[in-house]
Amino acid sequence: MDLFLDIVNIYSIPEEMSKGAMVGNIALDLGLELNRLNSGNARMYSGDNAEYVALDKERGVLVIKEKIDREALCGKTTPCALHLQMILENPMELYRITVEITDTNDNAPNFQRTQMKFEISESAVTGATFMLEKAVDPDVGINGLQSYVLKPTENFVLKLHSQMDGDKSVEMILQKPLDREEQGHLTLLLTALDGGEPRRSGTVEIHVTVLDSNDNAPIFTQKTYQATMTENAPKETKLATVRATDADSGAYGAVTYYVSSPMSELFRVDPRSGDVTLTGSVDFEKASHYRLDIQARDQGGLSDSCTLIIDVLDVNDNKPSINILSMSNSVSEESKPATVIAMLNVNDPDSGKNGHVRCDIDESIPFAIKSTSDRFFSLLTDDTLDREKNSEFNVSVTCSDDGVPSLSSSVTLRLQISDVNDNSPVFERALYEGLVGENNGPGLAVLAVKAHDADWNQNARVTYLLEESSINGAPVSSYVSVNADSGVVHAVRSFDYEQIKSFYFCVRAQDGGSPSLYSNVTVKILIQDQNDNAPQILYPIQSGGSLVAEMVPRAADVGYLVTKVVAVDVDSGQNAWLSYKLQKATDRALFEVGAQNGEIRTARQVTDKDPVKQKLTVVVEDNGQPSRSATVNVNVAVADSFPEVLSEFTDFTHEKEKNENLTFYLVLALAAVSFLFICCLVVIISVKIYRWRQSRLFCQSNLPVIPYYPPHYADTGRTGTLQQMYNYEVCMTTDSRKSDCKFSRPSSQGVLIMDPKETLRRLQKEKDLLEDLDVSEEHNDLKHCS
DSSP: OOOOOOOEEEEEEEEOOOTEEEEEHHHHHTTTOHOOOOOTEEEOOTTTTTTOEEEEEETTTEEESSSOOOOHTTOOOOOOOEEEEEEETTTTEEEEEEEEEEOSOOOOOOOOEEEEEEEEETTTTTTOEEEOOBBOOOOOOGGGGGEEEEESSSSSEEEEEETTTEEEEEEEEEOOOOTTOOOSEEEEEEEEEESSEEEEOEEEEEEEEESSSSOOOOOEESEEEEEEEETOOOOOOOEEEEEEOOOOOOGGGGGEEEESSSSSEEEEETTTTEEEEEOOOOOTHHHSSEEEEEEEEEEEOOEEEEEEEEEEEEOOOOOOOEEEEEOOSSSEEEEEOOOOEEEEEEEOOOOOGGGEEEEETTTTTTTEEEEETEEEEEEOSOOOOOTOOOOOEEEEEEESSSSOOEEEEEEEEEEEEEOOOOOEESSSSSSEEEEETTTTTTTTTEEEHHHHHOOGGGGGGGGGEEOOOTTTTTEETEEEETTTOOOOEEEEEEETTOOSSSEEEEEEEEEEESSSSSEEEEEEEEEEOOOOOEEEEEOHHHHOSOOEEEEEEEOOOTTTTEEEEEEEOOOOOGGGOOOHHHHHHSSSTTTOOOTTTTTEEEESSOTTTSSSSSEEEEEOOSSSOOOOOEEEEEEEESSSSSSHHHHHHHHHHHHHHHHHHHHHHHHHHHHHHHHHHHHHHHHHHHHHHHHHHHHHHTTSSEEEEOOOOOTTTOOOOOSOOSSSOOOOOOOOSSSSOOOHHHHHHHHOOOOOOHHHHHHHHHHHHHHHHHHHHHHHHHHHHHHHOO
16 A cells, blocks of 8 residues: 655755755655665655755755745745655655755845935934834844944934834934034934844935924824735725824924835825825735834924834635645556555645635545645545446546635546456357258358457457367367357368257357456257258168069959058158159059058059059158158059969069070080080089079069068158058968968967057157257256356
8 A cells, every 4th residue: 555654854954055065865864775766756846836955866865956045935934944745656655854944144234225314403302213214134033133333423322122023123312402503414324233144234324404493293193003904905995094293383383204114115105194005915925914114204304103013814815726746647446445546735825714725526436535734635545446337537636725705726637447357258148059050061150159358458358268078979179169269159070960969068258367267158059950861761672682562452442552651761850751652653543652651552443454463663752952752663463362473473583584594505605615624514503503593483483571660660650651560471382483372361370460559669768768868968068068
């Protein structure tokens, strides 16, 4: 905390000291190091006075800057002193220094006039007094005016009168009667002497003209008159009236008044009426009272004297003067209460209540002003500061006196509040959500997070960072990145909705302060499904070697369920909504396909004219944009018996086999021509191959097969799976080409039956388990963020 020290050091110097002379070693007297004077920017403050004394910071001493004239500085005031202040900063310190100036006898007594003239009647009685003009000596004490000497002293002697203000008035007293006939004119020499070393003096000539007899001198009604006036009184203001009477008559009884003291430039007395008026400007701050010596003289040369004491009343005509001794332009917002911000010196030259000063500031600001000593004030912090609320204060200091009416002066101090990193970045939202379509390109900008810091400059510079976490076992930085300056979140990889639907991570906003402050926010990324998967056909199964056919009896009615095309789409939403339509058919009028469930049914009554072998091409389309599709070929046999079906589909097999054998024999013939030995081996191998192919004819008999379902597939009623279960029991002979096929009723013995409901329940449990795992992982991410 800054300090305000009220320590007074007093030095005494003679006024004749030359410029550059040392006054005293202030550093030694105050116990200060020389480097403290330099680091604290030590300087002297003298208020409105001229700078007579300066500080030599290199030596730590006070020296005379300007030659001092004690009389010009203080006049008759004793003691005469310079009141200085030495100010240091970092921390603020103030020391009061008083330099007392002792008087030297550098001024001689001086008379305003070079001569004085008197006209004295020869009839003047012994003891008649004549007031003489006083000499003026600016010096004080022993160096001031001490005595007068009159020469010659045959007719007159001197009489000194000590006055209340310390001055001496002098009168000339007639001790021997005059004789005009003997000596009509006298010349006297009046010498004024001081008491200094060396002794100085001033002289004036007194010329006395001896007149004829005038035996009565004027007499004042009072020896001392009192008058008061205000310092702002206008010129020609009547202050008092003095009156003297003369018992003589005629010309010897006419009295004339005049001022004998050196105040004629400020006051005038009317020579006839004795009215004393103001002729100049009076300032209480320069002199609070005046003393006038007034003389009354008749035409015969006789005179009398009196004194008029004028007291000047102070008027509140001076505003307080505010001087800034030291001030900090910048204040840290973490400054504690009672920290000194500035030091002020306030002067009011008026006296009493008119010179009593108080200073005030606005109470709504966190500052206070206190008086540390007479006419010195300190501006301090009164409360905690917050730059984010107020970054600058214009403190108006008003100093007013207690006069009526009161006068005041103001000064405005501009204070900047320096920033401290006391605010963390704050995000605009508590949770950010971003949507990105799957199959996006790496580097795609998903969203931007934004945080604001109420601090200033470097303390408000926000940098964005990814908080370390994992998503499905991989670091979050392998999924997304965040721009450190803008807060834009970019995708690092291409996302697949079928693998991950959403994920959470945390972004940290960190400011540039020291130490830095930060805050976190949770970001949720939602993956939007794209139609990037075509429907997959689950049934009927398309195999390269075997031929699958569905049998329809010729007695089937309209709407007979032939089979059902089962397909799925791993996409979601409308991208997974499937529709079915018949693309090609041997007889389009015979079959129709359910657009929503994929069921193939007869559209009309089957007739004997309808061919046995029917081939249908079904297209499965999803609802995405653009849509994707898959096709499946369904072979349908219109027959009442199984042998009829075999004969029809066997011809197709034989033709295929015949073509294959023809190619085989051509290769054998070509090989036999070239290589007879090899041909034999080929014949043997061909026989073995032939027999092996005969054994496989059982598998290529193109009989109807049992529908195949994937292990985890369930019909939910929306994707178009079979709603019924069909069991086939197949009995064959060793000659698979001629074997009979027996269709039996559904049986639970020896037949694998798949329960769709049980499959659906098992799949629903697995789905719930996966969702619980995803939710648990999201909660863990949120908990880690907060």
